[in-house]
Amino acid sequence: MANETVDIAIIGAGVSGVYSAWRLKQAHPGKKIVVFESSDHVGGRLLSVQPPDIPNMVAELGGMRILPAVQPLITALIAELNQSLPPHEQIETYPFPVDQDQNLAYLRGVYLRLSDFTSQPDKVPYQLSFLDRGATAGSIILNAIEQIVPGITAPDLTEEQRRTMAQEASFGGLPLYQQGFWNVLLRVIDSEAYQLGVDAGGYNSTLSNWNAADAIPWYLSDFGIDPQYKGFCKGFQQVPKSIAALFQHAGGEIRLNATASRLKWENEVFEFAVEGKIIRAHQLILAMPRRAIDLLAATSPILQEIQRLTSSVTPRPLFKLFTTYNNPWWRAAGYTNSDNVYVPVQAGRSVTDLPVRQTYYWPQSDGQPAESGRAMLLASYDDGTNTGFWDGLRPQRHQLKRSGQEVAALVDPFVGEATASQTESTWHQYKAPRLMVAEVARQLGTMHGLNYTPEVRNAAFRDWGDDPFGGGWNSWNIGVKSWEVKKQIIKPLDICQLYICGEAYSDAQGWVEGALQTAEMMLKRMAC
Incomplete structure (x- = not known):
């Protein structure tokens, strides 16, 4: 199988990957830009x-x-x-x-309507304090956040203002970014109120122990200030599919079932293997979540050099x-x-x-x-x-091997490569x-x-815990200054034009908005 040289290679056909490819093709119509995707579909975690x-x-x-x-x-x-x-x-x-008020909350063996939390608080099977009794699970967490960072729940604040407040805040004499969300919540509410927040809130990971300076503005955006x-x-996948179609119409290529491995930088060019074929590229974009980067790093020493940055989040x-x-x-x-x-x-x-x-x-x-x-x-x-x-x-559960062996494809892969127009x-x-x-x-x-x-x-x-995703979303680790890392990881090495984008390293983790945010930051850096 003949080797191939491209101008820009993008690994990952999620939103950040196909969006970056489309924008780059608009800016550089004469360049050969190819997207390589290990799965059988465009869209990543949009399905x-x-x-x-x-x-x-x-x-x-x-x-x-x-x-x-x-x-x-x-x-x-x-x-x-x-x-x-x-x-x-x-x-x-x-x-x-x-x-909706009429909908159900079945908690600790008790049947409740969602309206019961405020209208019939005696039915709620949690030993809540006087201050928390009669409140919804969401309002309890909001009140706790306001105690941790006073003023941050004001409805007239912008997203950026809330993030700045949290990044600059301290709690109990320690910078907020050095503390876990769960840890600080239990300083202002008791364990019963916290457990109600988890149980009735519907999510476990959002109130878990991730970086409190990131978790607080993230929670307020997603759940706190009258979300609509x-x-x-x-289907949401229509968005990346539409972008991919425009990119392909402009002459770009998307190759599905094309798993990359053995990435290296030699003689001023990137080399990596796809289905036994060597691909060379002058510029390389990894539009991937952390777990996928870790899997590629197992056979790619150049990525092991930037593990401090890539490991700053948890799937x-x-x-x-x-x-x-x-x-x-x-x-x-x-x-x-x-x-x-x-x-x-x-x-x-x-x-x-x-x-x-x-x-x-x-x-x-x-x-x-x-x-x-x-x-x-x-x-x-x-x-x-x-x-x-x-x-x-x-x-x-399907987990890909992390040894020096070439990374395998997903469960039940199609044989050979396919293009974005060939599979559904x-x-x-x-x-x-x-x-x-x-x-x-x-x-x-x-x-x-x-x-x-x-x-x-x-x-x-x-x-979505299955490889190569490792999770449905990623969260910033305790002790990480995310506002610094998200800028560094866009272009992590000075010696080569390696770029990284995706929701994992953004302010809007778990959302397409985060994928687009980092893609835009990266595209601006590439244009410098």
Whole structure:
């Protein structure tokens, strides 16, 4: 197989990779720019699949929403893409609700409506202090954050102002960036209030021990200051697919199932192996999360030199399981209000301390709730330690070897290389095992107070802890000055034009906004 030389090689076809490729092709139309992707799809952790027999719904096995009010880059990008896309390919969004008063919280064996936290606090099965009693889980955490960094929850502050306040703050005589989020929270609230924040909040990893100076402004953006989410009518993966199509139309190349290994810098050029072929590049971009960089570093001494930077974040687990049904049976879990009007459970989420953790009543492609006919649940949206529960109900977790051997492809890879136009992710690629489906059905029945739930027609899952991702998102480590590292890692070595981008090393970790932020920073650096 003949070796090949390209001007710019990009490893990783997630949002940051294809976006960088597109922008560079616009700026340098004559250069040969190639994106190499180890998986079978463009989009990275954006993965939208069509459930069988439900043409008006799209399951989001990866990222599923944006926050337009605090995410200007993705908002502007969608507007720009829509100027180039024909009417039938426009990227459209809809309001994506989360907490609805009538929805359920099944915690410590007690059934609650989400409204009960404020209207019937005596029902809440946590030993809360007088100050926390009658508050929601989110407001308890907000009040704690305000005590840690006074003034930071003021609604008129910008995102940048909140980040600066947290970066410059100290708590208990120690700079905030040197402390863990969990550690400082337990200095201002007791363990029962903290556990309520975890259980009713639906997430384990967000309140875990990561860098408090990053966690606090991140939490306020995502959950704290009246967040208004938007979902995608045709699936979030439409965004990177549209970018990739524009890049390819301009003459760029995207090669799928193309796993890179043995990266080195010699004679003023990068060399790496892909499917037994040596690729040479004058400039190299790693558009990858930490775990993927670690895997490549196992065979690449040049990346081992920058481990101090790449290891400044920690991958966090994330698991999603979708199930489909003949009808939206969860509507029967509603209640009759004081006006004698029945209010169904039909949108947003319910939460539980069972391993399923969060269940979203999935909307139709126009954002409207399913009222009849075939319907779908995001049956389990799970992070943190609870993801390990599902390991016993699935094939062995796939971990790539970290020895000097060449890094393998993903589970069930296609043979040889493919281009972005040749493959399409399907529901059946991610089919959930029978035991997993039976267990999630049992837990759904429990959390909804039902002895029986209708048969699951189809189920698909994605565990983002599998290699090469290592997690669904990344968080800054305690003691790291993220505002310095994010600038250094863009171009970590002076001797060569190696660049790194992606959500892992951004201010908006876990969001496409973070991927775009670091890509823009990198592109500006490349233009210098």
